[in-house]
Amino acid sequence: MHRLDGLSDTYSANIYCKRDDLTGFGFGGNKTRKLDFLLADALDQGCDTLIAIGANQSNFCRVAASYGVWGGMEVHLVLGGNRCENPTGNLRVDHLLGVTCHHVDSPDWDNWACEAEGLEKRLTASGKKVYRMPVGGSTPRGALGYVDAFSEIIADHSSLAVEFDAVIHASSSAGTQAGLIVGKAISGWQGQVIGVSVAKPQDEFRQDVLDLARATAVQMDAVVDPSSIVVDDGYIGEGYAARTAGCREAVEMFARRFGVFLDYVYTGKAAAALIDYLRKGRFAQGANVLFIHTGGNIELFE
Numbered sequence: 505m506h507r508l509d510g511l512s513d514t515y516s517a518n519i520y521c522k523r524d525d526l527t528g529f530g531f532g533g534n535k536t537r538k539l540d541f542l543l544a545d546a547l548d549q550g551c552d553t554l555i556a557i558g559a560n561q562s563n564f565c566r567v568a569a570s571y572g573v574w575g576g577m578e579v580h581l582v583l584g585g586n587r588c589e590n591p592t593g594n595l596r597v598d599h600l601l602g603v604t605c606h607h608v609d610s611p612d613w614d615n616w617a618c619e620a621e622g623l624e625k626r627l628t629a630s631g632k633k634v635y636r637m638p639v640g641g642s643t644p645r646g647a648l649g650y651v652d653a654f655s656e657i658i659a660d661h662s663s664l665a666v667e668f669d670a671v672i673h674a675s676s677s678a679g680t681q682a683g684l685i686v687g688k689a690i691s692g693w694q695g696q697v698i699g700v701s702v703a704k705p706q707d708e709f710r711q712d713v714l715d716l717a718r719a720t721a722v723q724m725d726a727v728v729d730p731s732s733i734v735v736d737d738g739y740i741g742e743g744y745a746a747r748t749a750g751c752r753e754a755v756e757m758f759a760r761r762f763g764v765f766l767d768y769v770y771t772g773k774a775a776a777a778l779i780d781y782l783r784k785g786r787f788a789q790g791a792n793v794l795f796i797h798t799g800g801n802i803e804l805f806e
């Protein structure tokens with residue numbers, strides 16, 4: 505956790521950054537928190553083979569592969585996009601891990617899921633016990649990683665002697681936000697969790713978060729208030745992974761002022777939202793705001 509002094513002083517607020525890019529295993533990021541729960545579930549069920557799905561440069565697949573290898577499992581990644589001659593970024597790490605990559609030449613998530621289902625059937629028929637995870641590992645089990653993270657945030661209130669008014673982060677397959685929302689429900693904290701959508705329009709994505717939060721809450725006997733789900737789709741630009749001017753500015757600002765590296769797909773857009781909210785006075789004077797750095801900066805090496 506760092507206080508971002510430069511931003512805080514400029515805008516008369518207290519801006520903190522939770523460094524989930526430093527969660528460590530498999531180069532870190534928000535996916536390690538989900539994988540802590542997903543890998544445990546896979547091993548508890550006696551599975552010996554892991555299937556993860558994502559785009560060619562998926563952060564989730566990179567971390568899933570690292571966990572699977574560590575857990576002694578056979579790992580298959582179903583990756584949307586062409587096979588690359590010279591893999592870079594996440595793909596380079598996937599190759600180094602020696603896992604099997606199955607490339608699907610389509611941008612459509614449904615086609616990836618279809619390929620993964622077929623693969624699971626083939627592996628099962630050959631005697632493997634398979635644990636298949638959806639895009640982003642956003643299942644009720646995976647979302648528990650961010651229920652847990654939320655309890656850390658509540659503990660931070662005491663250790664920093666600061667109570668956050670808002671938590672802001674990049675949101676895409678809903679697992680991170682659903683977990684935080686359930687954590688909020690359990691704790692009774694009254695602040696706002698703001699999910700900055702990097703792909704989907706607000707109404708559709710709010711429903712995704714609500715559905716997953718409800719399914720996650722059932723495991724904890726908690727109840728989710730639909731009005732607690734706040735999604736902002738104003739920073740997507742032309743689409744998923746399309747670079748916006750605000751995102752470029754945020755990536756440069758964080759690097760040059762704080763020595764913190766964001767990425768252009770997720771955290772850069774969430775930071776662009778944070779900066780814009782500060783400029784527009786959308787947080788009250790003196791507000792305590794927590795920006796969660798969810799990782800993904802391996803993208804800088806693509």
Ligand SMILES: Cc1ncc(COP(=O)(O)O)c(C=O)c1O
Pocket residue numbers: 533534563564640642674675676677678679680681770771798799800801
């Ligand atoms: C770096 C990074 N930040 C944020 C997210 C969004 O998290 P979620 O998919 O849980 O909404 C992702 C998802 O891929 C990610 O890779």
